[in-house]
Amino acid sequence: MKLAVVGGGSTYTPELIDGFARLRDTLPISELVLIDPAADRLELIGGLARRIFAKQGHPGLITTTSDLDAGVADADAVLLQLRIGGQAARLQDETWPLECGCVGQETTGAGGLAKALRTVPVVLDIAERVRRSNPDAWIIDFTNPVGIVTRALLRAGHKAVGLCNVAIGFQRRFAAMLDLTPADIHLDHVGLNHLTWELGVRKGGPEGENLLPQLIARHGDAVAADLRLPRSVLDRLGVVPSYYLRYFYAHDEVVRELGTKPSRAAEVAAMEKELLGLYGDPALDEKPELLAKRGGAFYSEAAVDLAAALLGDGGSAVQVVNTLNNGTLPFLPDDAVVEVQARVDRSGTSPLAVPRLDPLYAGLIAHVTAYEDLALDAALRGGRERVFKALLAHPLVGQFDLAEGLTDRLLAHNKEHLAWA
Incomplete structure (x- = not known):
């Protein structure tokens, strides 16, 4: 089995490599290609990746290249983890929206739109080059904003699935709180990428006992602290919103906070510099502890599970993915991309049934989906007026002068x- 990682020079990559090494029985990779135009970073990370594989006894071959076409040739799956413009562009996304009194964040609001506009054309070009040389390959997208990018890929007819680490993070956290294994926890996870709620925490599977009331009653303070939301929000809603909902539920408070502290982009840039220094140490043969602060917890396990299901021997797995709605949420168009539990196998993804949503959640999902429609149109066709309309449609903007x-x-x-432009 051959996998290719586009954006293999990311400081995230050792997290992915560690997962591939530890879970080699689940996903038996024979060849892994790391692809990135940044040759200096790529060689540092490629060297560490080989040492991690060697230490853990993984027999797979790891190669590096800046040649996209050569790297993806004959790959069974191509993983996308890109940041167009790097941390410098992220810093801008987190800064200029604050000048208008709006949240500055790399995937949500105006900053998220900027990232989509930069990213969608590049991803579609990569996907088209993959299809020309290797039409049977699956494309697994980690690149934010995952929902919009995945929708662009699917609209263009690519074999694509989007993946985020929010759900697996909740699964691991809730399992520890309830003294269960992660495999025992099934989440009723519903919404759009970075706009989701856990409507149930079920023991053993989709039809299992719902432990969410018990979780909130016993551990609500800890969960609320993780989300940086008042405990009363959990008690009144009876669900667990993702931490991205804080940008909606406490927007003005977040804007005030962001105006008084260093940006996350600046923190990450400093962290990346330190990580790259560590990666260059020829004695380092495991992911460093600092990487846990970089973000993306558990995304290697999620990636392994998804790739194994898509490329496996005919079995299937249930996993939270970003995929076509196709009636899952009946108030959305079929070609919307939703983030829900789905059965995954070699044929692709089949979302599980979702109960009728409370209008409190359905309304915001529909609103953000309308924004995503307009954002994708702006990313595909350009033009100031399309950008303006996408911003005007966003629930965190919604005013003419702001837009x-x-x-x-x-x-x-x-x-x-x-x-x-």
Whole structure:
């Protein structure tokens, strides 16, 4: 089995490598190709990746290349983990929206739109090159904003599935709180990427006992602290929102906080510099502890589970993925991309049935889906007016003057990445 990782020079990659090494019986990789135009970073990370495989006794071959076409040739799956513009672009995404009194964040709000505009054309070009040389390969997208990027891939007819680590993080956290193994926990996870709620925490499977009331009663303070939301939110809703819902439920408070502390992008840039220094140590043969602070917890396990199901021997698994709605949420168009539990096998993904959603959640999902429609149109066709309309449609913007100001700033800060600007 051959896998290719586009963006293999990311400082995240050793997390992925560690998962591949530990879970080699689940996903028996014979060849792994790390692809990245940043040759200096790629060689550092490639060397560490080989040492991790060697230490853990993984027999697979790891190669590195800046040649995308050569790297993806004959791959069974291509994993995408890109950041167009790097941490410098992320820093801008987190900064200029604050000038308008809006949240500055790399996947949510105006910053998330900027990232989508930079990213979608690049991802579609990569996917088309994969299809030309290797039409049977699966594309697994980690690249944010995952929902919009995955929708672009699926609309273009690619064999693609989107993946996020939010659900697996909740699964691991809840299992520890309830003294169960992660395999014992099934989440009723519903929504869009970075806009989800855990409506149930079930023991043993989709039809198992719902332990969510017990979880909130016994551990609500700890869960609320993780989310940085008041405990009363959990008690009143009776569900667990993802931590991204704080940008909606406490928007003004978040904006005030962001205006008084260093940006996450600046923190990550400093961390990446330190990580790259560690990766260059020829004695290092495991992922360093610092990597846990970089983000992306458990995403290697989620990636292994998904790739194993898509490329396996005919079995199936249930996993939270980003995939076509196709009636799963009846108030959304079929070609919307939702983040839900799905059965995954070699034929692709089949979402599990979702109970009728409370309008409190359905309304916000529908609103953000409308924004995503317009965001994707702007990413595919360009134009200031399309960017403006996407921002005006976003529930965290929604005002004419705000949308005008944000549009001007978005275009000014992203000209080098937008061919049409």
